[in-house]
Amino acid sequence: MYIIAHRGSSSAAPENTIAAFDLAVKQRADYIELDVQMTMDQHVVVIHDDTVDRTTNGSGLVKGYTLDQLKKLDAGSWFGHSYGNERIPTLQDILERYSKRIGILIELKHPKRQIGIEKAVADIINKFAYSRHIMVQSFDETALQRMKAYAPSLRTAFIIKPSMLKMAKSSLAVYSSFADCLNMKKTMMNRCWIDRIHSFGMDVFIWTVKDQKTADRIKKYPIDGVVTDHPLFFQKEK
Numbered sequence: 241m242y243i244i245a246h247r248g249s250s251s252a253a254p255e256n257t258i259a260a261f262d263l264a265v266k267q268r269a270d271y272i273e274l275d276v277q278m279t280m281d282q283h284v285v286v287i288h289d290d291t292v293d294r295t296t297n298g299s300g301l302v303k304g305y306t307l308d309q310l311k312k313l314d315a316g317s318w319f320g321h322s323y324g325n326e327r328i329p330t331l332q333d334i335l336e337r338y339s340k341r342i343g344i345l346i347e348l349k350h351p352k353r354q355i356g357i358e359k360a361v362a363d364i365i366n367k368f369a370y371s372r373h374i375m376v377q378s379f380d381e382t383a384l385q386r387m388k389a390y391a392p393s394l395r396t397a398f399i400i401k402p403s404m405l406k407m408a409k410s411s412l413a414v415y416s417s418f419a420d421c422l423n424m425k426k427t428m429m430n431r432c433w434i435d436r437i438h439s440f441g442m443d444v445f446i447w448t449v450k451d452q453k454t455a456d457r458i459k460k461y462p463i464d465g466v467v468t469d470h471p472l473f474f475q476k477e478k
């Protein structure tokens with residue numbers, strides 16, 4: 241079972257920063273998960289929200305900033321004073337730093353509001369030799385279909401919420417045409433569904449584990465990966 245550090249090791253360091261990703265490597269996670277958005281000047285940057293307000297000392301929309309302007313923001317002090325030098329990374333920064341060290345699960349955030357993000361991400365990924373260790377995920381199936389067109393050997397994960405779940409065979413057949421994995425919300429975990437998804441050749445990931453009790457429950461299921469803020473909850477299982 242892959243241990244996937246959600247926004248890096250985000251319980252112990254500011255999410256989606258080098259500090260959180262370095263910690264995930266140190267804690268021997270298998271993957272880092274990160275979120276991408278586009279800047280005003282069409283660079284792909286790593287940040288969860290569509291505004292900078294929660295996780296930096298700036299305010300306003302990510303797409304209201306150029307990359308140079310975004311790079312001046314402090315992306316760590318909100319979490320702790322010792323993180324004041326953290327900056328919003330670009331996807332290119334992350335692939336350069338980590339693609340040979342740890343798997344990378346890239347989430348396309350709100351792709352309908354980020355015109356062209358699929359092509360921009362594919363152009364960056366395609367510069368790197370990749371196989372199983374770089375994946376792209378999204379709640380948006382059209383975005384994943386586009387990613388497969390731009391990067392045919394790229395592995396993709398379709399993130400699903402309970403409201404999106406239609407576990408009919410016909411739905412799973414459609415999902416399996418553009419996704420190598422279904423990433424299910426933890427409240428949806430069910431042995432029957434897991435087996436059914438596996439029978440369509442897809443892996444099963446679970447998001448997002450934030451407490452030890454849920455971690456212990458999840459370990460009993462035959463899943464392929466767990467997205468967690470606490471990679472150390474799972475280390476003994478490797």
Ligand code: G3P
Nearest residue numbers: 275347399423447448467
């Ligand atoms: O892996 C799925 C998870 O990352 C989706 O939720 O809001 O943390 O990006 P969010």
Ligand code: CA
Nearest residue numbers: 273274275347
């Ligand atoms: Ca995410």
